[in-house]
Amino acid sequence: MTGMALPLAGYLTGSISFSYLAVLWLRGVDIRQVGSRNAGATNVLRVAGRAPAAAVLLLDVAKGAAPAALALELGATPAVVGATAVAAVLGHVFPLYLRFRGGKGVATAVGGLLALAPFEALAAVAVLLVAVAWTRYVSLGSLIGVTLAPILMLVGRVEVWYSGAAAAMALVVVARHAGNIQRLWAGRERRLGEAAEMPR
Numbered sequence: 299m300t301g302m303a304l305p306l307a308g309y310l311t312g313s314i315s316f317s318y319l320a321v322l323w324l325r326g327v328d329i330r331q332v333g334s335r336n337a338g339a340t341n342v343l344r345v346a347g348r349a350p351a352a353a354v355l356l357l358d359v360a361k362g363a364a365p366a367a368l369a370l371e372l373g374a375t376p377a378v379v380g381a382t383a384v385a386a387v388l389g390h391v392f393p394l395y396l397r398f399r400g401g402k403g404v405a406t407a408v409g410g411l412l413a414l415a416p417f418e419a420l421a422a423v424a425v426l427l428v429a430v431a432w433t434r435y436v437s438l439g440s441l442i443g444v445t446l447a448p449i450l451m452l453v454g455r456v457e458v459w460y461s462g463a464a465a466a467m468a469l470v471v472v473a474r475h476a477g478n479i480q481r482l483w484a485g486r487e488r489r490l491g492e493a494a495e496m497p498r
Contacts, residue, residue: 306385308389324346340490362405362407377459414460415456447467
């Protein structure tokens with residue numbers, strides 16, 4: 299039962315869309331209809347400001363870390379712990395409460411990675427932040443960070459199920475960034491700090 303319950307709990311926790319709730323409360327609109335139309339902290343920054351974006355970012359990281367940390371605390375097998383972390387990301391991307399239309403899963407994946415392999419996760423986040431600071435493309439930094447994480451975990455000989463979970467999370471995040479990759483290639487991707495259009 300634990301092998302089923304913990305990933306399910308991870309998915310349901312991941313399905314809580316803090317970006318949707320914050321922008322609905324502060325602006326009275328669906329975040330998926332404004333700015334980049336992504337239910338994530340970067341879009342909250344564009345349409346609601348820094349403080350709400352920071353809060354959403356921390357909450358999204360927490361909802362990725364908490365289910366995996368709980369699974370670890372309960373002594374679940376590495377396979378179940380890894381599946382729980384992946385399930386939280388899937389919940390963010392395909393939230394039950396929002397008809398499966400969610401965000402791109404980066405912050406939630408970071409939370410899961412921090413629970414599974416803190417040192418490697420922090421190294422990947424450091425690279426992510428440097429890439430964003432250098433290019434001002436959050437999408438590019440996110441792609442670099444999440445794809446680097448499973449490589450670092452393999453090099454660091456982290457539990458194989460955790461490395462596999464990191465690879466699965468990276469695949470989900472990269473797939474959700476397909477449009478961003480196309481815009482980056484075409485030179486049309488929006489940079490950090492560029493204003494978003496609000497609905498009239």
